[in-house]
Amino acid sequence: MVRDWYLDSFRDLRLFPEIKDPNDETEFTQMIKAIKVRHNNVVPMMAxxxxxxxxxxxxNVDYEALDEIHxxxxxxxxxxxxxxMLIGQHVELQNPNPPPHCVGCIHTKMSPLxxxxxxxxxxxxxxxxxxxxxxDIDIYGDPNFTFPYVPAHLHLMxxxxxxxxxxxxxxxxLDSDKVAPPVRIIVADGIEDVTIKVSDEGGGIRRSGLPKIFTYLYSTAKNPLDEHDDLGTADTATMAGYGYGIPISRxxxxxxxxxxxxxxxEGYGTxxxxxxxxxxxSQEPLP
Structure with a gap:
């Protein structure tokens, strides 16, 4: 199914006539917008x-052994x-009323906080x-600090x-009388990097399980796709289960x-x- 979506999109692009005037450009933008929407559910479908x-x-197969798949x-x-990113950037640059401080999808004064x-x-x-x-969630950092980035990417991560x-x-x-401790987010502004640390006291992950969290074949939760096989509603976020959040965020x-x-x-948190x-x-890390 995913392959067919890509074939359709490739065909749409190849058959689009040469762009000669602003009207053609508008039509082209509408076409790539439709392509982006067509591929919205690629991640859950691949999952x-x-x-x-x-x-x-x-x-009993060792998931790390499946290097080729990963x-x-x-x-x-x-x-x-x-x-x-390229489609989003092109579409946003055609927007006649861009939001302030935005160049396409890139916000030049984004507040990470x-x-x-x-x-x-x-x-x-x-x-x-x-x-x-x-x-609860406690957030620490300078509320006035901004830097250029793509807010949608940061939001997702x-x-x-x-x-x-x-x-x-x-x-x-869940079954404790104690109050659940808050999750803490710290935003640090360095010279080379902006670092965001997310700390919890959720018991941590076993050391043997750590390598698995960056693989696509592993989730500690039950898989939501077995319960909701209608992928038309895949935009509603589930709490967990695809086993994809961490590797894709990376x-x-x-x-x-x-x-x-x-x-x-382990025994404390992550x-x-x-x-x-x-x-x-940095160059785009093309595969």
Whole structure:
């Protein structure tokens, strides 16, 4: 199914006549906008494919041994991030009333604190929907600090990290009389990097499990795709289960020369460090 979407999009692009005037340009923009929408559900659809693949695999197989699958998916998703970035940028540049301080999708004065706050609220509302309550989130950093970045990318990464932390804390304190400790977000402004640290006291991850969290074939939660096979509604975020949030967030970070590291203390909690490069000198890491 995913392959067919790509074939359709490739065909649409190839058959589009040469652009000669602003009207053609407007039509072209509408066409690539439609292509972007067509591919909205690629990630859950691929997750479904990987789940089906997993069912056919020996349950004792070592997931890290499946390097070929992981390398393919890394390349595939990195390429998807790049294509969507280019389409999004082109479409936004045609917008007659761009938001202030924006060049296409790039916000030249983005406040990481503000984006982290929005993403955290979104993650909390998903947690509320799933569990009926959600731990507090404390955010630390300079509210006046801004730097150029793509807010949508940062929102996605912080949302995934905070959602994981909320789930860990919520499940650890579900049957406890104690008040669940807050998830802490710290935004640090360095010379080379802006680093966002997401800290929780959700019990941590075993050291043996740490390498698995960056693979696409592993999730500690039950898979939501088995329950909701209608992918038309795949935009509603689930709390967990695709096993994709962390590896894809790392690709988004790496796309602009950053990275994502996760350090865990089993029995206590986990710290995720999201590094965003602010030098603006990194090449697009094409697969």
């Amino acid at each position: 479904l494919g990987v789940q089906q693949l997993k069912k056919g695999l020996d349950p 390398e393919f998916l890394d390349r595939f998703y990195m390429s998807r991030i790049g294509i969507r 503000e984006v982290a706050r929005d993403a955290s609220e979104d993650a909390r509302s998903v947690c509320f929907r799933e569990y009926g309550s959600a731990p 912080v949302f995934e990290l905070v959602k994981n932390s909320l789930r860990a804390v919520q499940e650890r304190y 690709l988004y970070a790496r796309y602009f020369g950053g990275d994502l590291q996760i350090i865990s203390m 710290d995720a460090y999201l590094h965003l490069s602010r030098l603006g000198d």
